Amino acid sequence: MDFTININNKSLVASRGETILEVMNRNGIRVPTLCHIKNALPTGACRMCVVEDNKTGKLITSCSFPAEPGMSILTHSPRVVESRKTIIELLLSNHPDDCLYCVRNKNCELQDLSEELHVTERRIRGVKNRANLDLSSASIVRDPEKCILCGRCVYVCEEVMGVACIDFINRGNKSIIGTAFHQGLNTSSCINCGQCVMVCPTGALTEKNHFAQIQEALNNPTKRVVVQYAPSITVSMAEELGIEPGIDINGILNAALRKVGFDHIFDSSFSADLTIMEESAELIHRIQNGGVLPMITSCCPGWVKYAEEFAPEFLPNLSSCKSPQQMMGAIIKSHFATQENLKPEEIFSVSIMPCTAKKFEAQREEMTREGISDVDAVLTTRELTKFLKLFGVDMFNIKPELVDSPLGFRSTAGKLFGASGGVMEAAIRTAYHSITGKEMVEFQVPAIRGFEGRKEIKININGLELGVAVVNGMANAKVLLDEIREGKNDVQFIEIMACPGGCIGGGGQHIGTSDEQLKARMNALYRIDETERIKVSHKNPEIVELYQDFLGKPLGHKSHELLHTHYHEREVVK
Amino acid sequence: MTLVQHVLHKYPAVGRDNLIPILQEIQTAEGYLSKKSILEVGRYLDIPASKIFGVATFYNQFRFEPFGVNHVQVCRGTACHVLGSSTVLQELEKHLKVKAGQTTRDGQFSIEVVACIGACGLAPVICVNGEFHAKVTAQSIKEIVDQYKNRGE
Numbered sequence A: 001m002d003f004t005i006n007i008n009n010k011s012l013v014a015s016r017g018e019t020i021l022e023v024m025n026r027n028g029i030r031v032p033t034l035c036h037i038k039n040a041l042p043t044g045a046c047r048m049c050v051v052e053d054n055k056t057g058k059l060i061t062s063c064s065f066p067a068e069p070g071m072s073i074l075t076h077s078p079r080v081v082e083s084r085k086t087i088i089e090l091l092l093s094n095h096p097d098d099c100l101y102c103v104r105n106k107n108c109e110l111q112d113l114s115e116e117l118h119v120t121e122r123r124i125r126g127v128k129n130r131a132n133l134d135l136s137s138a139s140i141v142r143d144p145e146k147c148i149l150c151g152r153c154v155y156v157c158e159e160v161m162g163v164a165c166i167d168f169i170n171r172g173n174k175s176i177i178g179t180a181f182h183q184g185l186n187t188s189s190c191i192n193c194g195q196c197v198m199v200c201p202t203g204a205l206t207e208k209n210h211f212a213q214i215q216e217a218l219n220n221p222t223k224r225v226v227v228q229y230a231p232s233i234t235v236s237m238a239e240e241l242g243i244e245p246g247i248d249i250n251g252i253l254n255a256a257l258r259k260v261g262f263d264h265i266f267d268s269s270f271s272a273d274l275t276i277m278e279e280s281a282e283l284i285h286r287i288q289n290g291g292v293l294p295m296i297t298s299c300c301p302g303w304v305k306y307a308e309e310f311a312p313e314f315l316p317n318l319s320s321c322k323s324p325q326q327m328m329g330a331i332i333k334s335h336f337a338t339q340e341n342l343k344p345e346e347i348f349s350v351s352i353m354p355c356t357a358k359k360f361e362a363q364r365e366e367m368t369r370e371g372i373s374d375v376d377a378v379l380t381t382r383e384l385t386k387f388l389k390l391f392g393v394d395m396f397n398i399k400p401e402l403v404d405s406p407l408g409f410r411s412t413a414g415k416l417f418g419a420s421g422g423v424m425e426a427a428i429r430t431a432y433h434s435i436t437g438k439e440m441v442e443f444q445v446p447a448i449r450g451f452e453g454r455k456e457i458k459i460n461i462n463g464l465e466l467g468v469a470v471v472n473g474m475a476n477a478k479v480l481l482d483e484i485r486e487g488k489n490d491v492q493f494i495e496i497m498a499c500p501g502g503c504i505g506g507g508g509q510h511i512g513t514s515d516e517q518l519k520a521r522m523n524a525l526y527r528i529d530e531t532e533r534i535k536v537s538h539k540n541p542e543i544v545e546l547y548q549d550f551l552g553k554p555l556g557h558k559s560h561e562l563l564h565t566h567y568h569e570r571e572v573v574k
Numbered sequence B: 001m002t003l004v005q006h007v008l009h010k011y012p013a014v015g016r017d018n019l020i021p022i023l024q025e026i027q028t029a030e031g032y033l034s035k036k037s038i039l040e041v042g043r044y045l046d047i048p049a050s051k052i053f054g055v056a057t058f059y060n061q062f063r064f065e066p067f068g069v070n071h072v073q074v075c076r077g078t079a080c081h082v083l084g085s086s087t088v089l090q091e092l093e094k095h096l097k098v099k100a101g102q103t104t105r106d107g108q109f110s111i112e113v114v115a116c117i118g119a120c121g122l123a124p125v126i127c128v129n130g131e132f133h134a135k136v137t138a139q140s141i142k143e144i145v146d147q148y149k150n151r152g153e
C-alpha cells in the first residue's frame, strides 16, 4: 500500500513497512548513519540518522522509524544538524586522535562525518578511552580505544558468520566490544574471516600486517622472494585504485610486483587448478570406494576453523586437499626450490589474498614442513595497494606483463575460485572428464553462480547423479550442516565459503565495497571464463607438465606428502 | 552432579529467558561466576560465551573471581558517599592493587562495592568478613585491612 509523506517540503511516495531512511535513500537524500546495517533489525543506538518530525518537533531516528501517511520530515534543519554534530563531537571527545598513525586514515567514517558536519574545534573534552590492544590473533588486530560502539561487528559476527565471539561487554561509559572473559581473540572461536573489519567504520578492527617481514626479505640478498596472488585479486583491486569496478588488472599487477622486486610471480589460480585435480580425484575416489560423503571443500580457512570448533563431526567430510595458497606454497618450497637449486629456507614466499583468514592459515602447524612455513607472509588486497605505494609503483603508468612460467599459467576454471560456486563449477568440469573421458558440452553451470546464500542442484554425469550444494556466508552453512545432522542425504559434494559471495567479498578486500561493485567483480570472473580458451583445470598445460615431471598422478605419493592434510577438533572459548 | 548442573536442571534447555536467574543462582551457590560455569551455562542454553559474559558484565551484581580469604565490602550508599567513601574505595584499591569486583593474586583479599548496608550513622562504613568498621578514612582503611592480613596467617 502506497501513500505520501512530506520530506523537506516535498511530497514523496512511501510504502507501508518502509523506514523513513529507505524513503529518503530512494529519493537521493542522504542522511548519515552509523549503527545501521542493511537488512538487519535497526537498533536505533547511535542516533546519527535523526530527522525532525515537523509536526511534533521531535527528533526521531530515521533508520528505525517507519514512514507513516501524512508525516512531515525535515532532514537537515538546524536542530537536526546540531544534534548530529554533537553526537560526533561526543564520539571524538574520548577518541585517541591517532589519525596520522591509523591504518584507516583517509578511509574512516568518523573522519568523514566530522568533516561533513563541519566539526572544526574541540568543544567537548572527555577522558580518552583506555583499553588494551589485542594482538593475539594471527589475522585480526583489535584496538578498542578506536571503537565507537556502533555494534556492526557484533552483528556481522553473529548473524552473518554465525560465530559470535565478540559482544558488548560492561555497561555505560565502561562499555567495550570484547571477547568472553576479555581473553585474546586467538583463544576465542573467531574464524579470522575479517568480515568485522569490513564493516568497522574506524580503525578499531584491522588486519595483522606483515610489511616489515616482507621488506626485510626483499632487502636480504640471500633470500629469493616470490609472490603469488589469489584468483579474485586482479578483479577486485579496481576500487582500491579508484577505477571502474570489475576491471581485470592482471598484467599490470604482474608488472607492479616485478617493480617492487619480487623475483618470481606465481598465480594462485594455477594452484587452484591443482586443487581441482586433487579434489575431483578425491571426490570420485570417495564415491567409488564408499568414502565419507558428502565431501566438503576445504580451501576456505575461515570455514575450516569453523568446522574444527563448531562442527568437528564433519571433519572427516572435509576434503584433505590443502587450499590453493598452501598448495602453491608447498610446490614453491619443494619442486620450484629444487629446480632453482635453492634450499626451502632460502625462499621467502609471499601471498596476496582477499582474505584475513589466509594469514592464520599460513602459520598453521599443518602448513609447515620441518619447521619451515610454506607461505611466509600474507598481504590482503587493501594492504597490497599500500605496499605498492611504499615502493613508489605508479599503477597508471605501467605496461602489462606476463606472469612467470612454469607454475603461473591458469585455466579459467581456477580463476572462478574467486566467486561463490567457482570451486564447485571447476570441480564438476574436471570430474566429468575423469568419469566420462569427455568434456562437458556446456561448461557453465548457471544454477550455482551468483550471490544467493545457498545454491543446490543435481548434476548427472553418465548416469551418476550427484547432488551438489554451494553456500557462502558461514551462517548459511550452519543451516545446511544442521539439515545434514538431521538426516538430509541428497548432497554428495558441498562448497563452503565463509564470506558472503565468496572470496570476491572476502575480509581482506576494499572497505566500503558496494553490492554493485561485488557484482562487477563476479561478472569479471565470468567474463574471463567466457572469453578465454582453456576452461578446465586438466587441460592447463603447466598442470599436465607438473604431474609429468614431479607429482605423478593426483592422490599419488608426492601429492599426499605435499598437497594434502588433516584437521583436528579445536578447543576454544565459544 | 556438579553444582552448576544442579542449577541448570531446574530450567528448560535452550533460550535466553532464564539466563539471569540461572547466573544469580550459580553466583549464590559458588560465590562467583567461574569461566567453567559460564561455559557450561552456554552449552546448556546454546548461547555463545561472549553473549553470557556480555550480559553478566552489564550487571554490577556479578563477579568473576572467587572471594578472597578476607572479603571487604565497601558501602557506596548515599550517606557513605557524602562522607567520602569514594576516596576510601580508591585508597583501598590502590593499597590492595585490585579493583572492586576483583580478588588479589594471593587470594587474601577481595573487594566488593555494596549499596547502603544500614549503618549510615557510622558512615563511611566498610564490612570485612561480616565485621563492621565505622568512620573509615583514607588512612585508617589500610591499617584495617592489614590487621586481617596478619590475622589470616
Ligand code: SF4
Pocket: A140, A156, A157, A161, A163, A164, A165, A166, A189, A190, A191, A192, A193, A194, A195, A196, A197
Ligand atoms: S574475524 Fe570473523 S569470526 Fe572473527 S570476530 Fe571478526 S567477524 Fe567474528
Ligand code: SF4
Pocket: A146, A147, A148, A149, A150, A151, A152, A153, A154, A177, A196, A199, A200, A201, A202, A204, A205
Ligand atoms: S569495533 Fe568497529 S564495528 Fe565494532 S563496534 Fe567498534 S567501531 Fe563499530
Ligand code: SF4
Pocket: A192, A193, A299, A300, A301, A302, A303, A354, A355, A356, A357, A358, A497, A498, A499, A502, A503, A504, A505, A506, A507, A508
Ligand atoms: S571465503 Fe575466501 S575470503 Fe572469505 S574466509 Fe574463506 S577463503 Fe577467506
Ligand code: FES
Pocket: A032, A033, A034, A035, A036, A043, A044, A045, A046, A047, A048, A049, A050, A061, A062, A063, A064
Ligand atoms: S543509524 Fe539510525 S540510530 Fe544509528
Ligand code: FES
Pocket: B075, B076, B077, B078, B079, B080, B081, B115, B116, B117, B118, B119, B120, B121, B123, B124, B125
Ligand atoms: S550509606 Fe553506607 S551504610 Fe548507609
